[in-house]
Amino acid sequence: MGLPGELQPECRELLVGFASSSVRLTGCLVRSARPVRLCQSCYRHFQSVTEQLKNITRAVGNSSESNCAKSLLMSDRVQLVVILSQFFNSTWEKANCANCLKNNSEGLSNSTIEFLNLFNTTLMCFEHNFQGQAINLGPSNHTEVCRNCSRTYSNLNALYNKMQKMTEQGSEHRTPLCIDVEDAMNITRRLWSRTFNCSVPCSDTVPVIAVSSFILFLPVIFYLSSFLHSKQKKRILILPKRIQSNASLVNIQEKYS
């Protein structure tokens, strides 16, 4: 038993455990910030942090360790442990990592693994074809990449859309996919359409203009024809029954003159 102000040894143990696991998680998070690999590389660390925190909180009920949770979690103004754990949780939620993990958080879900594999294949394909072309660096002349990788790319796109749809079905609100998948897709798409300039949509301006001007022209015809052919709405005037006195006429005339 130390001084009253000092921490009990078991509490210190818990604190140290939390410290080391959070160091590992923080390092992992920062290391996998770009390109984003948060969920796939850090889920184990995150789990251990959650467990450590659970150990601390679970201690509340236990009489011998009750003041441990109290002293670690709520005995000062700053409450660093709480701040840190909140930060981890909110980061995790923002990244929506739960979406690409299995239900028990024991590893990546099957669709995520499939997606990541396909993503790697696509990247490999890009790299392969791009290197072959690097010699003749024509501006936006990456037709070979476009031709060779379009299948993998569209597969990847399709898979991504499918995953998006699956998450939408699960809940009423649109929840985004986890950040790893999203970022991977974004990178690929940017490469595809910006760097390689592969997605050239057919712009058929002439028919669109023709159809829209046809539609825009219809009301003109309509209004003209209804103006010319429709019978104008007439109102039949009704005579009000009044006492015709000169006074009233004078009154009104005054107002009009």
Added chain:
Amino acid sequence: MANVAKKVSWSGRDRDEEDEPPAAGEATPLLNGASPGAAGGPPHSRPITHSPFLRLGKLSSVDLNDDETEATNQFPSEIPHNEKLLLLKYESLDYDNCENQLFLEEERRINHTAFRTVEIKRWVICAMIGILTGLVACFIDIVVEKLAGLKFRVVKDNIDKFTEKGGLSFSLLLWAILNSSVVMVGSVIVAFIEPVAAGSGIPQIKCYLNGVKIPHVVRLKTLMIKVCGVILSVVGGLAVGKEGPMIHSGAVIAAGISQGRSTSLKRDFKIFEYFRRDTEKRDFVSAGAAAGVSAAFGAPVGGVLFSLEEGASFWNQFLTWRIFFASMISTFTLNSILSFYHGNPWDLSSPGLINFGRFDSEKLGYTFQEIPIFIVMGVVGGILGAIFNALNYWLTMFRIRYIHRPCLQVIEAMLVAAVTAAVGFVMIYCSSDCQPLQGDSVAYPLQLFCADGEYNSMATAFFNTPEKSVVSLFHNPPGSYNPMTLGMFTLMYFFLACWTYGLTVSAGVFIPSLLIGAAWGRLFGISLAYLTSGAIWADPGKYALMGAAAQLGGIVRMTLSLTVIMMEATGNVTYGFPIMLALMTAKIVGDYFVEGLYDMHIQLQSVPFLHWEAPVTSHSLTAREVMSAPVTCLRRIEKVGTVVDILSDTSSNHNGFPVVESSPDPTQVGQTTGRPAASPAPGPWAAEVAGLRGLILRSQLIVLLKHKVFVERANLTLVQRRLKLKDFRDAYPRFPPIQSIHVSQDERECMMDLTEFMNPSPYTVPQEASLPRVFKLFRALGLRHLVVVDNHNEVVGLVTRKDLARYRLGKEGLEELSLAQT
């Protein structure tokens, strides 16, 4: 000056038509006697068979005006519809209780506890109004969300498909055809089944609460059409909102519930019979309108204030509290149902149909320096609103004159829907404003020509329901829209919304106005930050909100209620002051140019609407000049034949008849003395002394005739049941026409005693009372007929709503509107 000449000439040609049968289609029904508060019957050339009494009245009425020359005959009796008319078909409501003997007897029989029960019933009805209004709002919201989602998904898939392959013109066609076919259904039901359900319904409810009986306005059928029509027009992609019609829906629900029966469904639940009269119904209708606003915007206080500002001409504290109760119940119902629907029960986070989202007051506070900017925005809103109203005025006039056939109206609505789709598509097609997709910020991201992983920013504005577009303009982070997009969008949407309002579809103008305002407000905010090169750190969302408020204020010109509605819808009291400033400026600036949209439409519909005050320059007019004369009077003990003849005379379809003391002369009619020498009248005017005894309504007479309450019959069958107030209530509000009541030749000779049934204490004014005084009495008490008497209590004339409403302050001073028939 011109108007005076017209007036004279109309009274001049009167007689000629009486003398010779008019040409086909040229018939001018004579207003024989007074009380134009009456529905115009079909044009009627000449009475065929009449009792001597009626012939007499007719002649005398003609004689009254025979001092005019023949030269003015050519003036056409048919004129194109214009804004200076009052239509005869609009009648007044009887807000004044008819205090006849039956009523007094019944009131005496009701004791203190019974009155308590009545009071409790009022509260129950208000709660039911709130619940049902909330449910209707939920229904509209959910169905619109589902159907619009379906439509947008279909179109989006189609566009995505054709972007790769080419052939986007097909997507355009698909979108346009989908839109116009949905709108077609919505327009057909409105145009062919219930035309009164067109538009937002706010002008109609305003008129109803003002005391004008707009035919069919609070019927169950109207509600059905309104709800379906709103859903279809929003799903059809028109530039409309579903908020305005909620007010009408709430009003119909209130009118229906408070009566405890449905005449359309022929079901009488035998409850709430006490409330079957116009006075009580009006109170509930104002509660319903408030509940509607409250459900639409999640603004219970705003709803109450809306009822106060726009509707209720008659107001007291108890009513206010009850209305507030109904509003609260309504928003709570909507909230709880939607929370279940959205899958987070008891969360209660969606209080209205439109939710402006939360404006974080810490992040988006405003500074002192920004106040002038808000005022400038108010000025812009006022000017744009005035332009909107002026354009819509011309368009509406054109529509009334030329597009009055239902099929034309349907075609017009379809064309507008198609053009709306086409404009949206072209705008999206031409826009090169691409924004990266971020999570779930966009409901239906259209990629089109953007790079993969990006969406077209114009599409968030056009390719969405207007409500969602408003919210995204308020809340999307800075940089989500580029100025070009916003500018084009504002311009296009302004014209589309202006074009759409007044179509034969049920749809409101609130959301389009907010959307226009939000778009230019956001543009304003962006350019402000750009001009001052970031010196004023302007969050565009805040300016979008102010722009929306200013634009809406500039169009509808509401102040108090709108400020509170905006405050409640954003859930931010901090913005109360700037919103108020913007709205006030918008109203002042807008009023300088033209009237508000709703007032304008009321005027264009030729409704005899009474404003708060009489026109300011009308003090020189007296009751004598305002009133209608001569008056068709009935005697206290009247012959049945006479009553039937008067009632079935289609040319003088009056609703109120002063009852005068019986006189020995059976052919006597009112209106005798006090005519000036200036108006020579050589007609057979017997100087009859006929003191005013009471006033009886057409509806009462019809009920009396139906039940054959004749003096002779009462003597014959002593056991005959006495007529009760219930018999009048059962017939309310749709009294049978006189044609459906059969009166045999023998019965025509019977006599009717009106003493029990007439209102023995009608309000009267002397001839010398000034117009503002008459107006005040009429408006404040919600009268329908005001008898003008001379010193001897003899009936001289009758003032009705149309006599008062025809004076209007125009651009050049006091104007007089003329009466017309459809």
